[in-house]
Amino acid sequence: MSPGAAKDAAFRKAIEERVGILVVGERAIADYKLIKDEILSYSAGYVDDYRIVEQKKAGDSWRVTADVWISSSRITNRIFKAANERQELPGTRAAESFDSFIEQRRQADRLLGKLLAGFPQDALLIKFEGTQVEFDSERNALMTVSYNLTWNQNYLIALAEVAAQLEDGDGYGVNANGKLRINYQKPEDWLGTLDTFYFKDKILLKQLKGRFKRELVGIRLQIFNKDTIVFEECWLDSDWSRDGGVLNNSWSTVSLKGLDSLRRSVTYTFTQSERDKNLLRLARQIKFEIVSHQGCKNKSPR
Known part of the structure; x- marks a missing residue:
């Protein structure tokens, strides 16, 4: 309906044709499988420069034809350098390139945020492994409850697919501020896959590091008599390092060892x-x- 709106539509079309577009829906996020259900879209590209070829009005609509240069990695200095050679400022084109880049990053934040919101409750699976009752020297009954903690492979697969779209650092860590390593198993893969994604964007990296923390993992245990809860307790299962470190979060690397499992037990007297x-x-x-740390009322088993 305006020249500006037509130009923005041209930008979006150019980005889609150059780098493609990833469309994720609420149902896809819930199942951790990426399907085309138009709720949230993301494209790993932005407008680096453009030139208006033609602009004309047809009735109530505007049509814009433009040559558009798309960058799929980082902002380049090309338009600024060309302007400096003419002793001019890039002005509007530089601002629009910057706006396009910021919008692309905001979409990345929203997309990653939807996946990260599922940790830990949807990212981890817990399985009851049995109980054992013994009696101590004080004539107390000791009931030991064993359980197993593993990664949800569908969650890791979805995270790897999204990370592949979002990474903006060079391979092998060159010009990257950090990396995400995911060891997971696809349905068709017997041996497992290890993928590494490099990030230059410190804000995206901060999201990853802030979410994947052992101390955010809460475990709730409930004992029932028919439909009535007779005992309930929740604690934070933070000491994962003693089991080989299935989740490591260092200053520069977040490592998710999705093929490992944690064997745990808790004893009640x-x-x-x-x-x-x-x-x-x-x-x-x-x-x-599995619950988030906010969902835990009691912080340790008795």
């Missing part, structure tokens, strides 16, 4: 009190659940 004996008597079923 039941005394000879009527309260404890009644609780032990009522215990029929057990349920484990």
